Amino acid sequence: MKITSYGKDVVMKVVYITLAVDIIAFWISNPAAKIVLFSVSLLLLLFTLYFFRDPARELPSNINATSVISPADGKVVLIESIDNNHKDFFGDIKVKQLSIFLSPLNVHVNSYPVSGTLKYFNYIKGEYLVAFNHKASEKNERSELGIETNDGKKLIFKQIAGFVARRIVCDVKLNQIVRAGEKFGMIKFGSRVDLIFNANTEIKVKIGDKVTAGVTILAELK
Numbered sequence: 001m002k003i004t005s006y007g008k009d010v011v012m013k014v015v016y017i018t019l020a021v022d023i024i025a026f027w028i029s030n031p032a033a034k035i036v037l038f039s040v041s042l043l044l045l046l047f048t049l050y051f052f053r054d055p056a057r058e059l060p061s062n063i064n065a066t067s068v069i070s071p072a073d074g075k076v077v078l079i080e081s082i083d084n085n086h087k088d089f090f091g092d093i094k095v096k097q098l099s100i101f102l103s104p105l106n107v108h109v110n111s112y113p114v115s116g117t118l119k120y121f122n123y124i125k126g127e128y129l130v131a132f133n134h135k136a137s138e139k140n141e142r143s144e145l146g147i148e149t150n151d152g153k154k155l156i157f158k159q160i161a162g163f164v165a166r167r168i169v170c171d172v173k174l175n176q177i178v179r180a181g182e183k184f185g186m187i188k189f190g191s192r193v194d195l196i197f198n199a200n201t202e203i204k205v206k207i208g209d210k211v212t213a214g215v216t217i218l219a220e221l222k
Contacts (some may be wrong), residue, residue: 004109006169006186007052014048017041054109059181059216065149068201069180070211071113071157071191074102079203086156086196089146094199098218100211101193109186111214112147112178113195114155114221120146121174143170143185147178153198155222159185160192180202181214191193198222 003011008136018041025037059069078099084090102108123143141161148154159168169185180182187193200222211218 001049002054003049003052003055003184004054004183005194006171011048011052012070014045016210018045028107041158051104052106054183055107055139057111057212060215060217063180063217064220065115066153066221067180067217068113068155068195068197068221069111070100070193070213070216070218071110072100072102072108072191072211072213073106074100074193074211076112076142076205076209077101077192077208079205079207081111081199082196086120086144086146088189090198091135092156096199096201096203098195098197098203098205100188100193100195103194108188108191109213110159110180110193111183112217113157113180114147114149114153115180116147116149116178118145118155118174118176118178119148120144120156121172122168123168123170140159141168145170145172149221152165155182155221158194158196159187160194161187192210195219 021041022038025034028034028037063069076098078097079095082091082095082097084095124142143159144156146154146156159170161168167188171185195218197219198221202220202222204217204219
């Protein structure tokens, strides 16, 4: 199982913690306490390795230049028209939002939803509301990335920290060329991803659908 480079620092810290717990357990004479400590350290290590897994993904064969690929694993929790708070990027158009909730059991590595040029980036320190609370989109800690495709279509997507998450990894640079499905970062421990695009965009999924990063086609840009 491949572990993402974005989580290797956490994995190493957990390894040291589990080793310390195991050493303590080794010197404890009480058999029941020994079993509990060994079990807790093993479960902690296994969960950490599972959380930071980075499975290989292949783009679907039927994508085209206007296809929006899911940037995250999770469940679609919102599809609706919203106020355009990014007129500096989109211009004066109507927009809609699609939101994906990631549970702690989902893969948390993120990938670009479309190919093009990264024209907008903004990091905002904020609150830590639970990620399925729709107010988290505008109140929580988040990074906002805007991509312009080669034919001029635009899309913004956000990495949003949740109640448990306290660390957003976003390894990007303005004006860099990006490719759909290419991995660029992650949100550690429970989170949400929002996508914002032209209101005319054709949505291919519905609320409640489970989606897979780099695989599921969410929409077709118009």
